[in-house]
Amino acid sequence: MSRIEINAAVMFADICGSTHLYERLGDGTAHHLVSNLIKLVDSLIEKHNGRVVKHIGDEVLAVFEKLENAASCAIHIHKLSEDEKALSSLQMKIGIRFGAVFLENSDVFGDTVNTAARIVSMATPGQTLVGAEISGIELKSGAIRSIGLHKLKGKKNVVEIYELLGAQPKGLTTCVAPSRKNRRKERVLRLCFADTEIEMVVGQKIIIGRDEQNALRIDHHLVSREHAEVEGVRDRFVLRDISTNGLTVLASDGREYALHREGITLVGNGEIHLGTQSASSSDVPIVRFVNAER
Incomplete structure (x- = not known):
């Protein structure tokens, strides 16, 4: 397969808490739960028109044609731990970046992939962090809030990072992206x-x-x-x-x-x-x- 360049949303979804689970439940039971969660994540990615690229340990790498689909998928992934009692001790942290990527031999490469990997390393269990491009789209569900400019390892320039919020309880103010004109100086x-x-x-x-x-x-x-x-x-x-x-x-x-x-x-x-x-x-x-x- 030749190398193809496309614009896509790259998602890294990483399981948190698996080490403690193996210590507490033993290898067999813990492996079954982790494998089950990964299968559920894979299924959600496909339902949101995404494609699973590969698994890296307890981490799933996927690509989506549309950033809206990746964001919606992330919200549903976090609900897995809430809805599945057996998975309550496991949470996911997710990093998403939209931009140019290279597809080759069923794998994905490029700066967008590297940046998404840096972003997921910043996230905490149960959290999804996304690049600034999320501020330019209309989400079908959830809301966003800027968590500021960050210097990512290996990146020359600072990158603005947003947190993707799930369903909003009544009374909680929806955070919108600040305009470039009113944004605080660095x-x-x-x-x-x-x-x-x-x-x-x-x-x-x-x-x-x-x-x-x-x-x-x-x-x-x-x-x-x-x-x-x-x-x-x-x-x-x-x-x-x-x-x-x-x-x-x-x-x-x-x-x-x-x-x-x-x-x-x-x-x-x-x-x-x-x-x-x-x-x-x-x-x-x-x-x-x-x-x-x-």
């Missing part, structure tokens, strides 16, 4: 040390320390190989100390926050003094941070 954090400046975005995580592989490498005798990590979580940036000697955050208002195996949200501008419990210590490396928008 938050960034700039970290500066000596001649090095790093700019990170929400969804990204970096390590500060002595190791050469760290995003911000600081070769100093008071700095651990992995001294601290900074992560963009939703609309803020969190600093966590993971070192031997700790660190101190000096805020722009002069307040000091000494951390040792603890975390803090970086607000406004300030300094991170590594390897010390006091900002007045001399001969310690200092990382300056700036919260900004772009």
Whole structure:
């Protein structure tokens, strides 16, 4: 079969909780339940005009011609655990992305597939996450809400992710996609040390320390190989100390926050003094941070 390029919705549906099930029920019984769930998922995919590409362990990879069908299928997949008492201890997490894919020898390839795999890794049990293209279609059931811009592993640019919600209880506000005109600016954090400046975005995580592989490498005798990590979580940036000697955050208002195996949200501008419990210590490396928008 020759390679064919088409536009399609790629879905990864991953079973959660199977490891605990095998420990609790034993291999035979657990395998039967997991296999039964996968068969039910396969059947739902076909009913929603999708095609099962392959199974990867406890994960199902499928493609749909229409994103609406993939979204509807995802909602029905989550209902399986609710409707089937025997499957109540198993839940699915689902990631969907619509875009160009290559079909070859009954398999599917391309950046859309890779992105869908990254998206499902972000989801929690019982949750479906979808790329921003979901905001441009009219859903037959359910609703969506944006969970913000995220930096996916291996992707240069940030990606906006939406959560697909199931049937809405009365009184719950339906979330709609924000217009491009009114959408909030992207938050960034700039970290500066000596001649090095790093700019990170929400969804990204970096390590500060002595190791050469760290995003911000600081070769100093008071700095651990992995001294601290900074992560963009939703609309803020969190600093966590993971070192031997700790660190101190000096805020722009002069307040000091000494951390040792603890975390803090970086607000406004300030300094991170590594390897010390006091900002007045001399001969310690200092990382300056700036919260900004772009």
